[in-house]
Amino acid sequence: MSRMGSWADLDSADLVMTGGTVHTVDAGDRVAEAIAITAGRISRVGTDEEVACLVGPRTRVVRLAGRSVLPGINDSHLHGTWLGQMWPELLMDQMAAPPAAEPPKKRVRLETSAQRRAAILRATQLLAPLGITSYTEPGLGPGEDDGPSGCFGSAVLREYADLAAEGRLNARVTALMLFGELDGASSLPGFLAGLDGFTPPGDIPGWFHVAGVKIFADGIPPMGTAWNDEPYTTGGHGSLLVEGADEEEREAALIAMIGAARAAGHQIGVHATGSRTTRTVVNALAASGGGGDRHYIIHGDLIHPETLAKMAAARIGLNTQPGLVATAGAMMRGAVGEEAMRHAWPVCDALSAGVPLCLSSDSPVLTPDWRYGMAAALTRPEQRLTLAQAIRAYTMTPAWQDGADSWKGSLEAGKVADLCVLETDLAETDPAAIPQVTVSMTMVDGRVVHEL
Structure with missing residues (x-):
């Protein structure tokens, strides 16, 4: 797991994503605009303005331009x-x-x-x-x-x-x-x-x-x-x-x-x-x-x-x-x-x-490929889930099953920086088309393991 205690004390983040749809999957299923990553942990989630102050000279800034960010x-x-x-x-x-x-x-x-x-x-x-x-x-x-x-x-x-x-x-x-x-x-x-x-x-x-x-x-x-x-x-x-x-x-x-x-x-x-x-x-x-x-x-x-x-x-x-x-x-x-x-x-x-x-x-x-499963869950004539329910069932509830919901599964300050970036705003995407949505970045523990 990432080291703890250092991320909150730094003046600037290692990576900041702005201008997107950040599905936090917190207790209220809050949707934010921006997220900051510091020392392998999520250091802030909020509006673009709230996160902008963490951009320093060595911060990598990713302009999401409306793209979705989900927990890993x-x-x-x-x-x-x-x-x-x-x-x-x-x-x-x-x-x-x-x-x-x-x-x-x-x-x-x-x-x-x-x-x-x-x-x-x-x-x-x-x-x-x-x-x-x-x-x-x-x-x-x-x-x-x-x-x-x-x-x-x-x-x-x-x-x-x-x-x-x-x-x-x-x-x-x-x-x-x-x-x-x-x-x-x-x-x-x-x-x-x-x-x-x-x-x-x-x-x-x-x-x-x-x-x-x-x-x-x-x-x-x-x-x-x-x-x-x-x-x-x-x-x-x-x-x-x-x-x-x-x-x-x-x-x-x-x-x-x-x-x-x-x-x-x-x-x-x-x-x-x-x-x-x-x-x-x-x-x-x-x-x-x-x-x-x-x-x-x-x-x-x-x-x-x-x-x-x-x-x-x-x-x-x-x-x-x-x-x-x-x-x-x-x-x-x-x-x-x-x-x-x-x-x-x-x-x-x-x-x-x-x-x-x-x-x-x-x-x-x-x-x-979970995108096919999500599309199936969102389009089933009976027993149809909402987008928020489906995202939670692929992220936060599995973290609960793992006994790890205190440190992963949602995009909240202090949790590990496990996330993925999708090329569209999922909320604006036809559910049947979700399998065609590109995953442009995957991050585990603050480390990019996939990027297009």
Whole structure:
């Protein structure tokens, strides 16, 4: 993290941006005209006149001419190492490809430190031009040490810590540990053994932090593998992924996993997509301490209003991907039917209930380009968000999820200078055109990591 204490004492700023639309994402969603950066921190935000006094002989001045400044984008659910390995291929593109299309390229398993580092650094190089300054690796650990890709094992956690210590990351990384298979089965004994026997690498303050654990509770509704209250159109209700002799035993094991992780002091992110799964997980999280450790539901494809109300009361977050509505909505409707779709990806209902909402990409499932996700969130016929809500869901609420909202996520004096500059005034831009808006600058910790 940047050094503290010096920025407020200097007579002039290192960099000043004036004449723009500065989305502060503070408590009042204030929009300012200008911003000053000093020693890696935001030293002032306000009108052009209020910031002009910080311009000195060595200050770089950027004339925004109406352009937008946003806090750095925080993709709060992005598989960075896997993205670095797969790019430019995306999983949903492969699923949508016609049968005659060329098969996906066979990729070499990441076996060596050099290969893992190359994938991580490639991801950060891809993300900087998109304005992404933080992201969460949602599942790295011994449960995937023998996995087919090599992108999710415990060695990847160590590579992140080492790269952060060497100052080679262009984005701040939060990680969750994984004690089962990615998108696969896990067992209560294996989970408990992981909690007890695995020691993650230590934090690199401001740059790398292992926040807690990820649990895969079920699959996904379009494939009929989510656990639903409503029956699928082909029959059945799906099931949990957690091992057990029957549904009752699997549910008890899942609840025990959540309780054990909570008792160990971990933040808990649960991949939960079916309506019965989301209800079960939220009940377990609320019973084990609620949102005090900023626990959250990952994906949350189907959530009933009663579950949203309990999430809000316990401050349990929802981390979901708006791009899935366009790419998987038709498949989901065909699998679960019209009645269940009333509760599909309820982002607006979640905010109305008071649920902390994060929007993310799940890349490389979808593109890491948040502009497409934002456009989807702003143009969805139902559950449409406002621009201010969408910006907050990509910046300040992910910082809350990271436990870092006191020092990043908004453009306020004293916080780290993580930001991006867009070539237009977003408030005056057709939401459908947002994917075409250029990111002209990305700054992390007061350092420019991308500029056109």
